[in-house]
Amino acid sequence: MPDPVLLARIQFAFTVSFHIVFPTMSIGLALFLAIVEGLWLKTGDGLYLRIYRFWLRIFALGFGVGVVTGIVLSFQFGTNFSRFAQMAGSVLGPMIGLEVLTSFFLEAGFLGIMLFGFKRVGPRLHFLATCMVALGTILSASWILAANSWMQTPAGFAFTDGRFVPVEWLKVIFNPSVPYRLPHMLLAAYITASFLVAGVAAHYLLQQRHVAFARRTLSMALAFASVLIAAQVFLGDLLAGVVARHQPAKIQAIEGNWNDVPRADYLLVIVPDSQRERNSVQLGIPLLGSLLVTHSVDGTVPGLRNTPPADRPPMGPVFYGFRVMYLLGTAMFFTACAGLWLKWRGTLFESRRFLRLLVWMSPTGLLATLGGWYTAEIGRQPYVVYGQLRTVDAISPVPPGAVLSSLVAFVLIYGLFLYGFLRLTSMAIRKGPEGDPQPAGSPPAVRRTRPALAVLRST
Amino acid sequence: MDLPSLSALVVLFSLTMYSLLDGFDLGVGVLVLFGRAGDRDCMVRSLSPTWDGNETWLIMAGVALLGLFPVAYGVLLPALYLPLVTMLLALGFRGVAFEFRVQPGARRAWWDRAFGIGSLVAALCQGLVAGALIEGVSVSGHAFSGSVLDVLRPFPLLMAVTLVSGYMALGGGWLYLKTDGLLQRHFARKALTCSVFAFAALGMLAIAGAAVTQSALQDDWRQHGLRHAAVVLLFYGALYAAVSAARSGSERAPLLWCGAAFVLALTGFAAAVWPDVVPFRISAELASSPARSQALLLWGFAVVAPMVLVYSALGYRVFRGKTPLVAEDES
Numbered sequence: 001m002p003d004p005v006l007l008a009r010i011q012f013a014f015t016v017s018f019h020i021v022f023p024t025m026s027i028g029l030a031l032f033l034a035i036v037e038g039l040w041l042k043t044g045d046g047l048y049l050r051i052y053r054f055w056l057r058i059f060a061l062g063f064g065v066g067v068v069t070g071i072v073l074s075f076q077f078g079t080n081f082s083r084f085a086q087m088a089g090s091v092l093g094p095m096i097g098l099e100v101l102t103s104f105f106l107e108a109g110f111l112g113i114m115l116f117g118f119k120r121v122g123p124r125l126h127f128l129a130t131c132m133v134a135l136g137t138i139l140s141a142s143w144i145l146a147a148n149s150w151m152q153t154p155a156g157f158a159f160t161d162g163r164f165v166p167v168e169w170l171k172v173i174f175n176p177s178v179p180y181r182l183p184h185m186l187l188a189a190y191i192t193a194s195f196l197v198a199g200v201a202a203h204y205l206l207q208q209r210h211v212a213f214a215r216r217t218l219s220m221a222l223a224f225a226s227v228l229i230a231a232q233v234f235l236g237d238l239l240a241g242v243v244a245r246h247q248p249a250k251i252q253a254i255e256g257n258w259n260d261v262p263r264a265d266y267l268l269v270i271v272p273d274s275q276r277e278r279n280s281v282q283l284g285i286p287l288l289g290s291l292l293v294t295h296s297v298d299g300t301v302p303g304l305r306n307t308p309p310a311d312r313p314p315m316g317p318v319f320y321g322f323r324v325m326y327l328l329g330t331a332m333f334f335t336a337c338a339g340l341w342l343k344w345r346g347t348l349f350e351s352r353r354f355l356r357l358l359v360w361m362s363p364t365g366l367l368a369t370l371g372g373w374y375t376a377e378i379g380r381q382p383y384v385v386y387g388q389l390r391t392v393d394a395i396s397p398v399p400p401g402a403v404l405s406s407l408v409a410f411v412l413i414y415g416l417f418l419y420g421f422l423r424l425t426s427m428a429i430r431k432g433p434e435g436d437p438q439p440a441g442s443p444p445a446v447r448r449t450r451p452a453l454a455v456l457r458s459t
Numbered sequence: 460m461d462l463p464s465l466s467a468l469v470v471l472f473s474l475t476m477y478s479l480l481d482g483f484d485l486g487v488g489v490l491v492l493f494g495r496a497g498d499r500d501c502m503v504r505s506l507s508p509t510w511d512g513n514e515t516w517l518i519m520a521g522v523a524l525l526g527l528f529p530v531a532y533g534v535l536l537p538a539l540y541l542p543l544v545t546m547l548l549a550l551g552f553r554g555v556a557f558e559f560r561v562q563p564g565a566r567r568a569w570w571d572r573a574f575g576i577g578s579l580v581a582a583l584c585q586g587l588v589a590g591a592l593i594e595g596v597s598v599s600g601h602a603f604s605g606s607v608l609d610v611l612r613p614f615p616l617l618m619a620v621t622l623v624s625g626y627m628a629l630g631g632g633w634l635y636l637k638t639d640g641l642l643q644r645h646f647a648r649k650a651l652t653c654s655v656f657a658f659a660a661l662g663m664l665a666i667a668g669a670a671v672t673q674s675a676l677q678d679d680w681r682q683h684g685l686r687h688a689a690v691v692l693l694f695y696g697a698l699y700a701a702v703s704a705a706r707s708g709s710e711r712a713p714l715l716w717c718g719a720a721f722v723l724a725l726t727g728f729a730a731a732v733w734p735d736v737v738p739f740r741i742s743a744e745l746a747s748s749p750a751r752s753q754a755l756l757l758w759g760f761a762v763v764a765p766m767v768l769v770y771s772a773l774g775y776r777v778f779r780g781k782t783p784l785v786a787e788d789e790s
Contacts, residue, residue, distance in 0.1 A: 064554055064555055064557060065558070074525075077536075082537045082603070085525055085536070094526040094759070095526075096522045101764065101767065111511055112512070112777075396537040397604070398537050428562065428563065
């Protein structure tokens with residue numbers, strides 16, 4: 001039977017990775033929906049209402065999957081990591097409890113009105129419900145990031161009688177990495193939603209369907225994305241500094257060097273060999289590594305050998321998790337810039353190559369977010385509470401067979417959820433926003449062959 | 460009252476809210492399997508706007524246990540690994556069925572059945588959990604020391620069936636309130652009556668079985684026989700009132716009486732278990748988190764929970780009245 005610690009971790013990694021995709025979308029789409037509904041109330045433009053109704057449907061699908069996969073996590077602390085729960089529950093439990101009280105109930109309480117209440121309440125109360133749901137997603141992210149950041153940079157506690165005891169709650173909650181990691185995650189969610197919205201809009205523009213809808217949403221999404229990504233690049237750099245100060249081993253693994261390297265390459269491909277403490281293969285861009293990490297080409301990039309072997313995270317997954325996030329983030333940055341440029345030139349809605357790129361880019365926010373979380377969580381290893389409690393000391397006295405069989409069940413059933421979600425979402429996209437006026441008497445096949453003319457006609 | 464007692468009350472309150480609110484959701488879910496194909500949509504739709512908030516009480520109860528009694532959380536969750544993981548998967552099934560079934564192009568009949576089966580399995584698992592708690596889990600020190608298969612014993616299995624019948628009674632009460640026409644007069648009333656009778660009979664077996672399997676309960680019966688007998692009598696009185704209210708045509712009363720029976724059962728059991736939070740094994744005092752932890756969550760609960768109750772009530776109010784047979788608005 002395989003290693004019980006590894007199995008417990010794989011199960012948790014699977015369920016949490018699957019879960020985080022959906023809140024990331026929900027956090028972003030909830031704010032988008034609140035803005036759209038607010039604009040509708042303000043301007044009375046029916047197009048905003050159509051945008052709202054269309055994206056509400058997809059939001060509801062994702063939210064549902066997010067809720068049911070999230071409940072699982074609140075129990076897995078106990079089923080998979082019971083010793084962690086007993087030792088750290090007194091610190092993390094109250095924070096997650098406040099998350100449930102201030103956020104889960106808020107989201108759940110107003111979601112019903114948001115989804116089913118159009119004809120039951122007035123537009124203002126409905127808008128209030130949307131705003132409450134959006135607020136709930138932000139509060140939820142805040143508490144969970146506070147709890148997770150405490151596991152990364154623990155503060156405000158004492159360790160007595162074999163357990164963590166909160167000494168100063170404000171220091172626990174506002175631990176050193178929270179002020180950077182929370183906005184980093186919120187921005188990630190908003191950027192993710194922007195690219196999803198932009199991707200769907202681009203898809204419609206390429207097909208010459210729902211053109212007014214697509215133009216409006218694409219403009220909004222690109223405007224959001226370009227501002228947010230610029231902020232994210234700046235924030236990411238600050239966060240890297242915080243990680244370097246508090247979790248040096250994580251930064252060493254991210255950079256992919258074993259020894260300290262002056263004037264270092266920015267490595268893109270490595271095959272780390274932890275036995276010999278070297279990379280058997282490595283490829284990189286000269287000098288860029290030192291420039292990015294130390295902001296000077298002459299700077300020295302620290303290697304993982306600075307950390308004793310027993311305290312090292314596995315280099316490969318941390319390195320590649322970060323590369324996925326960083327390179328996709330860069331790609332999104334340049335895509336948004338190109339979009340602004342095309343918009344300024346007035347050719348955004350016609351440049352098919354760019355629209356096709358946007359369709360391909362639509363899931364990049366999600367992938368980058370996953371990459372970032374892998375970096376953060378695997379980079380914290382071998383600790384579950386950094387520097388304080390090792391993961392091997394945290395698991396439950398449950399036989400590996402039970403963990404393995406439930407892991408299989410999770411994979412199968414979550415697979416079904418994902419299939420259902422993707423199938424229904426793509427059907428909703430294919431169906432398109434309701435009540436969108438189509439140019440009469442011209443079937444889609446004809447329009448698709450003459451895109452430029454069709455665009456002219458529908459403007 | 461000291462912090463551990465208040466903390467235990469918060470956990471009990473959350474569990475009670477959950478069993479009442481998601482109880483009728485799960486009960487309706489099981490009844491969907493018995494309903495006519497034409498009625499199923501209306502039955503499920505009666506729950507759609509509020510199910511999410513109802514289920515949140517389960518997270519509240521679980522997380523309150525983690526923050527207030529981490530020792531108990533760490534003992535009980537591994538002990539209940541099998542029913543809990545199965546329950547979570549079943550609840551997931553039910554939850555996505557809720558959202559997916561209303562989508563254009565979804566196979567509604569398929570998802571309705573998934574909804575029903577998910578509800579049934581979740582309810583059975585919760586009964587197993589209740590049974591395992593009454594029987595008592597194996598503990599050494601502050602850790603679970605038994606086998607994950609311990610829950611599959613006769614008494615937990617009896618509790619599983621009992622709880623399903625109880626949830627079906629709640630679900631019948633809910634449908635009786637939220638539907639009209641034939642669905643109310645024939646299906647909901649019959650479902651309510653049958654479920655209440657089943658719940659009453661199985662409840663009797665469960666009460667006897669609890670006393671047989673858990674010796675601490677026998678001692679408790681000997682010491683506080685009168686109190687226990689009073690709770691049992693009131694429990695049966697509430698069930699009787701539920702059935703007779705349905706016969707006399709009062710729409711809200713059956714649900715409320717079934718709910719009262721649940722509250723009686725839960726508080727009766729909690730009183731018999733107190734001062735333990737891992738029933739008959741670890742006391743609230745020993746399982747408690749430090750005072751600062753309990754104080755923070757209790758303050759949060761005292762401030763926020765009343766607001767939660769208010770806007771949850773607002774949600775029910777917005778969607779009050781009969782659920783229309785045909786969907787009026789599915790965004």
